[in-house]
Amino acid sequence: MQEMLKFGIGVLVLLIGIPIGTYLARQTKEELKSGQKWFQRIIVLSFIGAIISVIYRNDTLLFSFLFIAIVTSRSLKKKC
Secondary structure: OHHHHHHHHHHHHHHHHHHHHHHHHHHOHHHHHHOHHHHHHHHHHHHHHHHHHHHOOOHHHHHHHHHHHHHHHHHHHOOO
16 A cells, blocks of 8 residues: 555656646757757656666656656757
8 A cells, every 4th residue: 555655646746747847948048959969868868767777776866867757858848
């Protein structure tokens, strides 16, 4: 039961990352154009970290890497 609660809280935090990423994309329009390649690299490294976290069964790192990937990907989706 406690594991399900932790998982639910983790998913809730990941969902909160969507509006946070959209807000940051709107506030930092000038960085979006020059930082596209860096944002893509951050997303790829975050997904690699998430996969490694699944292998080592570390939920904290998994949700951290996924949160970073979600927030960063929202910046790429927002076209200026």
